[in-house]
Amino acid sequence: MYKVALNFSDGRTHFIGVNAGETVLNAALRQGMTLPVDCREGVCATCKGTCQSGSYELDYVDEDALSEAELEKGAVLTCQMRVSSDSALQFDFDSTLCTSAGPEQIDATVKAVEIVSESTAVVHIDASVRAGQLDFLPGQYAHVQVPGTDEWRSYSFACAPNDRNQLKFLIRLLPQGVMSDYLRDRVKPGDTLRLKAPLGAFYLHQITRPLILVAGGTGLAAFLGMLDEMSAHPARYTQPVTLFYGVTQAADLCEIERIQGYAEKLPNFSYHNIVMQENGGWQGPVGVVTDLFEEHHFNGGEIDAYLCGPPPMVDAVKNWLDQREMSNSHVHYEKFSAS
Numbered sequence: 001m002y003k004v005a006l007n008f009s010d011g012r013t014h015f016i017g018v019n020a021g022e023t024v025l026n027a028a029l030r031q032g033m034t035l036p037v038d039c040r041e042g043v044c045a046t047c048k049g050t051c052q053s054g055s056y057e058l059d060y061v062d063e064d065a066l067s068e069a070e071l072e073k074g075a076v077l078t079c080q081m082r083v084s085s086d087s088a089l090q091f092d093f094d095s096t097l098c099t100s101a102g103p104e105q106i107d108a109t110v111k112a113v114e115i116v117s118e119s120t121a122v123v124h125i126d127a128s129v130r131a132g133q134l135d136f137l138p139g140q141y142a143h144v145q146v147p148g149t150d151e152w153r154s155y156s157f158a159c160a161p162n163d164r165n166q167l168k169f170l171i172r173l174l175p176q177g178v179m180s181d182y183l184r185d186r187v188k189p190g191d192t193l194r195l196k197a198p199l200g201a202f203y204l205h206q207i208t209r210p211l212i213l214v215a216g217g218t219g220l221a222a223f224l225g226m227l228d229e230m231s232a233h234p235a236r237y238t239q240p241v242t243l244f245y246g247v248t249q250a251a252d253l254c255e256i257e258r259i260q261g262y263a264e265k266l267p268n269f270s271y272h273n274i275v276m277q278e279n280g281g282w283q284g285p286v287g288v289v290t291d292l293f294e295e296h297h298f299n300g301g302e303i304d305a306y307l308c309g310p311p312p313m314v315d316a317v318k319n320w321l322d323q324r325e326m327s328n329s330h331v332h333y334e335k336f337s338a339s
């Protein structure tokens with residue numbers, strides 16, 4: 001049996017015993033530590049941490065979950081990690097996330113599906129069947145069962161928690177996809193939508209310095225949740241917040257009025273949009289999100305950055321930040337890997 005220290009961002013450390021051949025995740029769950037978990041297959045990176053000491057092997061790591069550079073720096077997936085010595089792991093989230101009861105299942109109802117761009121729908125959900133507020137941290141996500149199938153997909157809450165449990169998801173409609181096809185062809189108000197939530201370790205931490213939020217496509221969802229929360233309590237959020245939002249083409253941009261609304265409520269909030277392909281009379285910048293970055297956005301490296309969206313976008317932004325050696329910056333990210 002190996003002794004493994006789990007260090008959390010709130011400064012707490014929990015020790016677990018891990019049997020030879022057992023994954024760190026299974027050992028933690030066995031001992032009552034509900035580490036964040038989703039796919040259990042090395043694909044989603046929900047269970048990621050960093051190994052600070054000790055020797056280990058990882059069974060399978062999808063290239064979208066962790067990059068080579070992250071692996072070299074000791075990034076690990078606890079669902080795939082088998083230790084061969086006493087070890088210490090660092091996690092980017094508070095220990096309180098691991099001592100709650102874990103996700104719960106709710107049979108919510110589809111209220112409406114609003115098409116907000118050529119490729120995006122906002123799905124409005126009524127989860128008031130649950131007595132009491134469904135608590136989640138802005139940025140976290142739910143597992144959603146595609147009605148009429150056994151398939152589950154992950155979606156970030158595109159809203160803050162509220163006592164009426166009226167929830168929203170911002171969902172990209174792929175040309176073909178199990179959830180995309182349901183939302184395009186079969187959905188109707190009143191459908192039951194089974195959710196498991198809350199999930200994930202990507203959430204808004206305490207803000208003590210300027211925030212950089214970088215969204216690729218529907219990665220915007222997580223930031224809508226965070227910005228809903230901030231704009232409901234503007235006096236608590238006085239640090240500069242800059243949102244960079246990149247999409248493939250102008251027709252994919254969505255929720256711009258909502259973003260503009262945050263700018264009216266939060267005095268230190270600004271946003272910049274960019275599209276990759278120029279067409280349809282778009283007058284703004286063309287390129288990838290990192291093309292929008294300027295020195296002054298980064299406060300000499302004293303920033304907290306949150307990145308959310310397709311894995312290539314998240315990796316590109318992380319590389320951009322790494323190359324500038326912003327060693328004091330703190331980067332949190334969520335990759336929208338395919339199921």
Ligand SMILES: Cc1cc2nc3c(=O)[nH]c(=O)nc-3n(C[C@H](O)[C@H](O)[C@H](O)COP(=O)(O)OP(=O)(O)OC[C@H]3O[C@@H](n4cnc5c(N)ncnc54)[C@H](O)[C@@H]3O)c2cc1C
Pocket residue numbers: 044141153154155156157169170171172173174176177178179180181200218219221222310334335336337338339
């Ligand atoms: C933690 C997490 C949070 C997520 N949050 C959101 C969210 O808030 N909004 C959102 O729109 N999506 C989100 N996703 C992605 C989402 O879970 C699904 O993967 C996506 O909606 C596709 O589902 P589908 O059933 O329509 O397509 P599928 O049936 O899963 O896929 C159909 C085909 O499309 C490919 N594909 C799947 N996803 C993508 C993609 N993103 N880009 C290109 N090709 C793809 C698949 O490989 C497959 O070939 C999240 C993913 C994760 C892991």
Ligand code: FES
Pocket residue numbers: 036037038039040041042043044045046047048065077078079080
């Ligand atoms: S739970 Fe470990 S990679 Fe998904």
